[in-house]
Amino acid sequence: MTINPNYEVSSEGCVRHWEIPYASLTHNTPEATHVAQVVGTVGLQMAGTVLTIDAGLSVAIVDFTPGMVYRHNVRTVLTYNPGVAENGWTTVDIGDVVYYDGSASMPVDTFLSLSPLNTGGTANSVFGWVVPADENDTFPKAAGVSGNTWECAVMQHGA
Amino acid sequence: MTINPNYECSSEGGVRHWEIPYASLEDATPVVTDPAEVLGTDGLQLTGTVMTIDAGLSIAVIDFTPSMVYRHDIRNVLTYNGAVENTWGAITIGLPVYYDNSATMPADVHLSLAAANNLAQANTIFGWVVPADENDVFPKGVGGFAGTYEQAVMQHGA
Numbered sequence: 001m002t003i004n005p006n007y008e009v010s011s012e013g014c015v016r017h018w019e020i021p022y023a024s025l026t027h028n029t030p031e032a033t034h035v036a037q038v039v040g041t042v043g044l045q046m047a048g049t050v051l052t053i054d055a056g057l058s059v060a061i062v063d064f065t066p067g068m069v070y071r072h073n074v075r076t077v078l079t080y081n082p083g084v085a086e087n088g089w090t091t092v093d094i095g096d097v098v099y100y101d102g103s104a105s106m107p108v109d110t111f112l113s114l115s116p117l118n119t120g121g122t123a124n125s126v127f128g129w130v131v132p133a134d135e136n137d138t139f140p141k142a143a144g145v146s147g148n149t150w151e152c153a154v155m156q157h158g159a
Numbered sequence: 160m161t162i163n164p165n166y167e168c169s170s171e172g173g174v175r176h177w178e179i180p181y182a183s184l185e186d187a188t189p190v191v192t193d194p195a196e197v198l199g200t201d202g203l204q205l206t207g208t209v210m211t212i213d214a215g216l217s218i219a220v221i222d223f224t225p226s227m228v229y230r231h232d233i234r235n236v237l238t239y240n241g242a243v244e245n246t247w248g249a250i251t252i253g254l255p256v257y258y259d260n261s262a263t264m265p266a267d268v269h270l271s272l273a274a275a276n277n278l279a280q281a282n283t284i285f286g287w288v289v290p291a292d293e294n295d296v297f298p299k300g301v302g303g304f305a306g307t308y309e310q311a312v313m314q315h316g317a
Binding site for chain 2: 066
């Protein structure tokens, strides 16, 4: 085994927590620990994880740090019958792309899915990627006959 | 309200400052505090904010840290037609901001709302509009009227 003694050439880091008004969020009743997406250009929206909220000022503190890993609920839906309902589901595996999905058919408190399009047929923005939470995390996670919702570790794309 | 008690899995982030030769920059006369874009594939270029320059060595030190927030000038142009600005939009929180090398851009302005430049080449996303503080007012500008605004931008980085 050859260990490179000078492989690290850069210094270390930072996090990014930022206040976003409720009115600028896709889901404008944010809750701590949930995902949040900022209203913007379809398919190119910035997203992160809610750290805390200020209900008085109607402002959420969102963690936009790229590479942060949080546990979030992920729906196994892959495709929709546009405008109607979920149509196809797939297993959840390490490395799968996870999207912020604002479809009305999503379960309560679930904002992420494997679907690049929502039930209206418009593009979802990439939220992050599935990663193992620890060495005991098992994959794949079942798609379900009519869909499943799994709590998964997701490495967020951030800003 | 359901609060997940074990939602945080990872430790914290990273910064990235890196030297780039002037000759590899879209704007080969970099200015400290301005946005910079490295020459590369249209629409997929590396971008950041100039921290300092070494005029002797013709090298700029650029902050490529994802999610850093800097104030930059943004042109509110949305589209071009016949190589000139054609439409303009209001600037609101969450809009993507592009590095725009169009010859029509005002001096010292490198960012706009246009996904393609005045030669119809893809612009690269530089970042997203965020509020600078709780007193920042939106929207900035009015659709249909050209303007340039100093705005906090959370940069995409590397």
